[in-house]
Amino acid sequence: MALSIQTLCRDTHIFNSGAVRKAFVKIPRLHTYILYAIYKCNNLCTGIDLMSMASDILQPEGDDTARISWNLRRVITQYQETFSVIEKCPKPVIVAIHGACIGAGVDLITACDIRLCTQDAWFQVKEVDIGLAADVGTLQRLPSVIGSRSLVNELAFTARKMYADEAKSCGLVSRVFPDKETMMAGALEMAGDISRKSPVAVQGTKINLIYSRDHSVPEALNYINTWNMSMLQTQDLMKSAQAAMEKKNLKEVTFSKL
Numbered sequence: 001m002a003l004s005i006q007t008l009c010r011d012t013h014i015f016n017s018g019a020v021r022k023a024f025v026k027i028p029r030l031h032t033y034i035l036y037a038i039y040k041c042n043n044l045c046t047g048i049d050l051m052s053m054a055s056d057i058l059q060p061e062g063d064d065t066a067r068i069s070w071n072l073r074r075v076i077t078q079y080q081e082t083f084s085v086i087e088k089c090p091k092p093v094i095v096a097i098h099g100a101c102i103g104a105g106v107d108l109i110t111a112c113d114i115r116l117c118t119q120d121a122w123f124q125v126k127e128v129d130i131g132l133a134a135d136v137g138t139l140q141r142l143p144s145v146i147g148s149r150s151l152v153n154e155l156a157f158t159a160r161k162m163y164a165d166e167a168k169s170c171g172l173v174s175r176v177f178p179d180k181e182t183m184m185a186g187a188l189e190m191a192g193d194i195s196r197k198s199p200v201a202v203q204g205t206k207i208n209l210i211y212s213r214d215h216s217v218p219e220a221l222n223y224i225n226t227w228n229m230s231m232l233q234t235q236d237l238m239k240s241a242q243a244a245m246e247k248k249n250l251k252e253v254t255f256s257k258l
């Protein structure tokens with residue numbers, strides 16, 4: 001059993017979904033999330049559930065072409081939103097990947113903020129092999145994650161497998177761990193580090209990084225200017241700066257919940 005896109009879609013708001021909540025570890029003070037597949041499974045995500053794809057996509061309801069298309073659009077929108085909510089969540093999301101990460105799995109991880117994997121992880125943009133153009137995030141997000149358009153094109157056109165070492169060297173993941181246990185320890189440590197920092201600073205950083213990915217430098221500078229004209233008034237700035245001057249660990253500083 002791995003995370004299937006249908007499980008994720010059961011409730012569009014991923015973080016409120018009982019089924020999916022089990023796949024998340026919330027870090028104390030709720031400033032960070034880690035997404036990982038149910039620990040005992042062999043793979044993070046094997047993509048869309050091919051068994052139940054028929055009813056959703058292959059036999060959409062509707063009395064004529066317009067209505068069928070309209071319904072299909074709604075289904076695609078719901079699938080897209082399942083992953084976009086990860087990006088819209090202001091708290092950083094770390095994804096810990098082991099085993100296979102196929103099709104919708106790649107859509108999922110490209111919406112996350114930090115990608116870690118085990119040495120046995122592999123990745124496959126598999127959609128062309130099942131007869132469709134990936135439509136829930138990979139083609140939109142992967143180019144800015146990897147940087148090389150040629151590699152993105154190659155992966156998307158050929159559906160070849162990419163293994164952990166190549167994923168690290170091309171920037172899809174930032175760290176490779178020998179196994180699940182060390183990966184989860186590393187993910188928890190990283191999440192803990194992030195969670196001790198000012199939530200105003202961390203969440204503002206996520207929002208502005210995503211904004212700057214999608215806008216020009218002048219637009220993004222203007223955006224953060226407007227953002228920080230209010231956010232610089234936070235008490236967190238003074239508390240963090242004082243801790244830095246006193247060489248205190250941020251563990252000793254309490255920030256109000258955001």
Ligand SMILES: CCC/C=C/C=C/C(=O)SCCNC(=O)CCNC(=O)[C@H](O)C(C)(C)COP(=O)(O)OP(=O)(O)OC[C@H]1O[C@@H](n2cnc3c(N)ncnc32)[C@H](O)[C@@H]1OP(=O)(O)O
Pocket residue numbers: 005043046047048049050051057075076079100102103104105126127130135136
């Ligand atoms: C608007 C929609 C947008 C979404 C689009 C999404 C597109 C995609 O996700 S495309 C990718 C679809 N996924 C696949 O093509 C993966 C197919 N599965 C595999 O390649 C292999 O099963 C896998 C490498 C994951 C594992 O191989 P292994 O040899 O270790 O095990 P298997 O015996 O093959 O599989 C074990 C059982 O799991 C079932 N299974 C695996 N993946 C899926 C899946 N995606 N959907 C349904 N079922 C899956 C497999 O059938 C086996 O079941 P059983 O025979 O009952 O034990």
